[in-house]
Amino acid sequence: MKGVDHLAHERNKTEFDVDAMKIVWAGSRHAFELSDRMARLVASDPAFQKDGRIRLGRKELFKNTLRKAAHAWKRILELHLTEEEAGWLRNFVDEPSFTDLHWGMFVPAIKGQGTDEQQQKWLPLAYKMQIIGSYAQTELGHGSNVQGLETTATFDPETDEFVIHSPTLTSSKWWPGGLGKVSTHAIVYARLITNGQEHGVHGFIVQLRSLDDHMPIPGITIGDIGMKFGNGAYNTMDNGVLTFDHIRIPRNQMLMRVLQVTREGKCVKSNVPRQLIYGTMVFVRQTIVADASTALARAVCIATRYSAVRRQFGSQDGGMETQVIDYKTQQSRLFPLLASAYAFRFVGEWLKWLYTDVTQRLQANDFSILPEAHACTAGLKSLTTTATADAIEECRKLCGGHGYLCASGLPELFAVYVPACTYEGDNVVLLLQVARFLMKTVSQLGSGKKPVGTTAYLGRVQDLLQCCCDVQTAEDWLKPSVVLEAFEARSARMCVARAQNLSKFENPEDGFAELSADLVEASVAHCQLIVVSKFIDKLQQDIPGKGVNRQLQNLCYIYALNLLHKYLGDFLSTGCITPKQASLANDQLRSLYSQIRPNAIALVDAFNYTDHYLGSVLGRYDGNVYPKLYEEAWKDPLNDSVVPDGYHEYIHPMLKQQLRNARL
Numbered sequence: 001m002k003g004v005d006h007l008a009h010e011r012n013k014t015e016f017d018v019d020a021m022k023i024v025w026a027g028s029r030h031a032f033e034l035s036d037r038m039a040r041l042v043a044s045d046p047a048f049q050k051d052g053r054i055r056l057g058r059k060e061l062f063k064n065t066l067r068k069a070a071h072a073w074k075r076i077l078e079l080h081l082t083e084e085e086a087g088w089l090r091n092f093v094d095e096p097s098f099t100d101l102h103w104g105m106f107v108p109a110i111k112g113q114g115t116d117e118q119q120q121k122w123l124p125l126a127y128k129m130q131i132i133g134s135y136a137q138t139e140l141g142h143g144s145n146v147q148g149l150e151t152t153a154t155f156d157p158e159t160d161e162f163v164i165h166s167p168t169l170t171s172s173k174w175w176p177g178g179l180g181k182v183s184t185h186a187i188v189y190a191r192l193i194t195n196g197q198e199h200g201v202h203g204f205i206v207q208l209r210s211l212d213d214h215m216p217i218p219g220i221t222i223g224d225i226g227m228k229f230g231n232g233a234y235n236t237m238d239n240g241v242l243t244f245d246h247i248r249i250p251r252n253q254m255l256m257r258v259l260q261v262t263r264e265g266k267c268v269k270s271n272v273p274r275q276l277i278y279g280t281m282v283f284v285r286q287t288i289v290a291d292a293s294t295a296l297a298r299a300v301c302i303a304t305r306y307s308a309v310r311r312q313f314g315s316q317d318g319g320m321e322t323q324v325i326d327y328k329t330q331q332s333r334l335f336p337l338l339a340s341a342y343a344f345r346f347v348g349e350w351l352k353w354l355y356t357d358v359t360q361r362l363q364a365n366d367f368s369i370l371p372e373a374h375a376c377t378a379g380l381k382s383l384t385t386t387a388t389a390d391a392i393e394e395c396r397k398l399c400g401g402h403g404y405l406c407a408s409g410l411p412e413l414f415a416v417y418v419p420a421c422t423y424e425g426d427n428v429v430l431l432l433q434v435a436r437f438l439m440k441t442v443s444q445l446g447s448g449k450k451p452v453g454t455t456a457y458l459g460r461v462q463d464l465l466q467c468c469c470d471v472q473t474a475e476d477w478l479k480p481s482v483v484l485e486a487f488e489a490r491s492a493r494m495c496v497a498r499a500q501n502l503s504k505f506e507n508p509e510d511g512f513a514e515l516s517a518d519l520v521e522a523s524v525a526h527c528q529l530i531v532v533s534k535f536i537d538k539l540q541q542d543i544p545g546k547g548v549n550r551q552l553q554n555l556c557y558i559y560a561l562n563l564l565h566k567y568l569g570d571f572l573s574t575g576c577i578t579p580k581q582a583s584l585a586n587d588q589l590r591s592l593y594s595q596i597r598p599n600a601i602a603l604v605d606a607f608n609y610t611d612h613y614l615g616s617v618l619g620r621y622d623g624n625v626y627p628k629l630y631e632e633a634w635k636d637p638l639n640d641s642v643v644p645d646g647y648h649e650y651i652h653p654m655l656k657q658q659l660r661n662a663r664l
């Protein structure tokens with residue numbers, strides 16, 4: 001059987017309505033139709049083709065990205081695309097570029113931290129791309145510790161200006177995307193100083209380059225920070241270095257929604273909390289969770305299709321060998337990743353809802369759920385990006401040797417994706433933020449303050465400390481209440497144990513530092529509970545389409561029970577379940593793998609990815625892997641000549657030498 005036939009055969013086995021699942025995956029019929037249209041538009045435009053990207057040198061690669069970004073903008077204007085459509089189009093162009101930072105951070109920072117007047121002035125320019133913006137927060141010496149940033153913004157009352165200055169080498173801005181070669185402006189984070197007094201870190205709109213000839217403004221030194229991990233990959237982005245030598249900007253270019261500086265240099269606080277200065281990060285972390293499901297789904301789609309095409313061993317009487325997807329070990333590695341892609345999709349949807357809710361509340365001066373929004377975005381960003389980066393690498397291994405070829409698409413996907421564990425907050429630093437939030441919540445339980453939202457379960461802590469898991473058969477693990485209670489009890493018990501250990505320290509900060517590794521584990525347990533509970537919530541919705549809900553149930557339990565298996569130490573050591581119940585969970589997991597198996601190809605088809613977007617010979621929709629791999633190999637520049645360059649200089653003399661030695 002050819003690869004092409006394998007996948008057709010697999011698709012015939014499907015037990016659910018794939019078109020209905022495509023809508024569930026996209027979030028709505030509207031989102032499906034829109035993203036489908038934009039994906040096809042990009043795939044059919046020769047200007048957006050991706051072939052050979054990994055073989056380009058840095059300069060060529062970068063220019064190619066500029067060309068694509070300019071072409072995308074031209075198409076957006078020509079077709080009068082809405083903001084939503086334009087976002088999808090840029091997504092399917094699938095090449096990190098300065099536009100990500102312009103639309104993803106510069107514009108949101110002005111929207112979130114700018115006053116009405118500032119928004120009226122700057123947003124129209126940014127929307128028309130008459131200025132291009134970057135987000136310049138991180139410095140050579142400090143990234144995680146935002147309060148440790150060294151760039152200064154000193155108010156000069158004589159001229160009504162701020163003087164932006166880089167006092168040390170370590171205060172050089174370092175990393176901001178789009179900054180190196182493209183941005184004309186940036187939101188620069190700097191320590192505010194007025195009348196000799198410091199007022200913490202704030203954002204300032206600073207022009208970096210001339211709008212006429214793109215030369216840096218005098219006093220500004222700016223460039224690219226150099227090559228990053230992998231071929232192609234994130235090297236399409238001009239992450240930059242920037243220093244200021246006493247650059248003057250008008251007073252009204254400080255983003256003043258949180259704090260105003262008057263003409264006299266007096267600081268006047270508004271009624272919004274200081275943390276709103278970090279608001280852009282909350283917004284971006286939320287989008288990163290949605291991106292995680294997309295990147296994970298890409299890797300899983302490639303590995304699943306290829307696993308159905310690939311055959312090894314098991315041939316009897318000259319019959320066909322076994323499809324590697326039928327090996328239980330392959331299933332136990334692959335199907336939890338498939339389930340995770342769906343799980344992250346739904347938690348991403350929920351997080352988007354939470355973010356919208358918080359934004360509306362902020363507008364009504366209700367800041368009560370800001371800590372919850374911070375903890376959820378930080379924790380879920382950390383959980384989903386760590387899992388996705390690991391999963392892409394696992395998918396590469398699941399594809400055996402061919403997974404290591406760039407033609408599989410997996411090496412570049414990994415190289416592009418893996419910095420997500422670092423940017424927008426190092427994943428461990430973010431989990432420590434969640435831990436602080438959890439410890440604070442536990443410490444307030446005695447005061448009668450009822451936890452709400454994702455920590456509401458901690459309000460039932462006494463019950464959760466005592467409850468016994470009610471599982472007697474493997475089927476009992478298919479009850480939502482049973483699964484939920486096990487995850488709630490594990491998280492609650494871990495939180496309480498950590499809080500008790502913390503209370504033994506005289507100085508809570510010393511305790512927090514000493515116990516930080518344990519605290520991070522509690523944060524992970526809490527975040528996994530959120531993902532499981534949002535997946536379970538999704539199952540309660542009225543989901544149309546034959547067999548769709550059934551598949552989602554299977555995926556949900558695979559996600560939860562695989563975590564239970566992987567983190568068994570937590571569940572057993574906290575006494576949430578018994579070894580016997582753990583073994584029953586494992587039995588159930590195996591049964592679920594068998595149920596998912598006939599639907600695996602259809603479940604990845606439901607992602608609705610074009611071959612252009614997947615960029616993988618192994619993941620092709622038609623399964624025509626081998627002829628295309630063979631074809632692809634011949635495109636390598638090494639195969640331009642039969643005898644390689646360097647033969648006469650190096651190989652020939654070496655062979656001659658051996659020959660002479662042999663004759664001696």
Ligand SMILES: CCCCCCCC/C=C\CCCCCCCCCCCC(=O)SCCNC(=O)CCNC(=O)[C@H](O)C(C)(C)COP(=O)(O)OP(=O)(O)OC[C@H]1O[C@@H](n2cnc3c(N)ncnc32)[C@H](O)[C@@H]1OP(=O)(O)O
Pocket residue numbers: 094095096100101104135137138143144145146147177233275276278279281282291295370371374409410412413416417422423424425426429433436614615
């Ligand atoms: C096959 C082919 C493949 C190729 C195809 C390519 C496809 C592309 C696919 C994927 C690529 C996607 C590309 C996407 C592009 C994304 C661009 C990436 C951009 C990255 C940009 C950045 O990184 S910007 C810089 C981000 N920096 C950080 O995140 C810094 C991290 N540090 C912090 O956030 C904070 O400083 C801290 C959280 C660590 C705080 O520390 P500290 O204790 O010092 O805080 P404070 O004293 O300041 O405040 C404490 C107080 O505030 C609360 N708090 C903290 N943060 C927040 C917040 N954000 N919101 C609300 N509240 C907050 C905190 O809880 C404390 O509260 P208390 O009540 O006092 O306890």
Ligand SMILES: Cc1cc2nc3c(=O)[nH]c(=O)nc-3n(C[C@H](O)[C@H](O)[C@H](O)COP(=O)(O)OP(=O)(O)OC[C@H]3O[C@@H](n4cnc5c(N)ncnc54)[C@H](O)[C@@H]3O)c2cc1C
Pocket residue numbers: 101135136137138141142143144145174175176177234239419422423424425426427428429432
């Ligand atoms: C591809 C990419 C794009 C980026 N784009 C931008 C951008 O557009 N704009 C921008 O401003 N920045 C950008 N950044 C910077 C990014 O936000 C920072 O690198 C990130 O926040 C991590 O900070 P750091 O580099 O200072 O890491 P560090 O904090 O130095 O981390 C080093 C190690 O120390 C550990 N660590 C640090 N603090 C603690 C602690 N308190 N407790 C325990 N462990 C700790 C970390 O876990 C990590 O293992 C980008 C980075 C990358 C890689």
